[in-house]
Amino acid sequence: MSDPWQWLALLGLGAFHGVNPAMGWLFAVALGLQEGRRGAVVRALPPIALGHALSVLLVVAGFGMVQLAATPHLLEPATVALLIGFGVWRLVRGYRHRVRVGMRTGFAGLTLWSFLMASAHGAGLMVLPVLLGMLAPAQMLALSLCGPGAAMTGTVAALGSLAAGLAVVLVHMAAMLAMIAAVALVVFDTVGLGILRRGWVNFDLVWAGALIGTGLAILVLG
16 A cells, blocks of 8 residues: 555645646636636636646656666656756746637637646656655555456556556646635635735746755655
8 A cells, every 4th residue: 555645745746736826726817807707717627627637647658658668777767867857947948938828718728728837847747756656556456456366467567557647647636626726716706816916936946946856855765
């Protein structure tokens, strides 16, 4: 069974993405203010969460394919290099990305916007350390479900990895959706976008630091 701290870390990461205005709540509030209805804010949340989940799923699927081709001892250093490298890129150049979608967009447009924003921020990369820690327990669980005398074949290991990946994506998306819903509705009902004139946190800088810090932590503690 996976360490409960891994699930808490995954929930915390989803909540952090939800708080980040670049991940969607700011767009949802803007749509609500434009239409003058709370319902517009609520309608914007599912496609934003879906696009984010698809971006994370793409990273998890890519990790799964690499896992099939690479030896296990290469997965950890490859994850470290990816986290630190992308974090440095975000610090140096990442703020220059531009993802534009019109304010009259529908479900598909919002989903695409959210997918592109999450991908540009490397949102799925931070779930990889958690997924690394879940692989062995998930594969052992898959083996136990196969019954007595079952062997750890490539198929069994792949099923366990698939289950772990889907669980990571779903839990992350649920935490992110809950947070963006809470933040978007509170901002819409109370302060509106005036909050942007009174204070702002550079989440891009925080995110880049988190990517690099996580990579270094795996390197030191691994």
